[in-house]
Amino acid sequence: MPEIFVVRHGQASFGSDNYDQLSELGWQQARWLGEHWAQEAAQFDHIVSGDLQRHRETAQGICEGLGLDRHRVEELPQLNEFDFKRVMTAYGEKNPQAAPQTGATRADYYRFLKMAMHAWSAGEIVGAESWQQFEQRIEEVLGVLAAGAKGGKTLVVSSGGAIAMMVRQILGAPSHSVTQLNMQIKNTAVSHFFAGRSGVSLHSFNHVPHLDNTKRREFITYS
Structure with missing residues (x-):
């Protein structure tokens, strides 16, 4: 069954003149995730990201950790944050x-x-954009991702609000749940979805296997 792994970008530069760039820790979080997947012998058939700087840099860091070429990444602006x-x-x-x-x-x-x-x-x-336009573009990009999976594994880099909207739509949750979910999503957290004939289903949410240990737990961030 096609699988979609959606990653929130690494820690951005909160409080700086350019929020839309990874902090030093954000780069490290992304590389650690790639290294974790390399150790697990994970392979991805497609790699997709939004076109914001923090998305591109996160995808690059993950690819570095995996030992992959960054040029494999396809960019979809529909994955961008509101x-x-x-x-x-x-x-x-x-x-x-x-x-x-x-x-x-x-x-x-x-x-x-x-x-x-x-x-x-x-x-x-x-x-x-209006809330309805945000909902519509996330619904559309979910369809694109599901159609493009084609039985393989797709890695996606996006942002907290966009990921929260994906989860809300898949679960049929009320609109206010987007805000609650958005505030919980960790930097470089992975949410895992399956794409089947009946649509996309959620398997796991907001998982940080590369940080959830005694040596790295202090590096879990939310911005």
């Missing part, structure tokens, strides 16, 4: 009292993002 900065800006414009102030912590930032996502999904604000 524009969370625009969503947060729109929510802040409507609710300025809720916006994080100077000196706000990372926890404050994520609380604000959570509120903004709920407002976006409820149609109270408009991002760079």
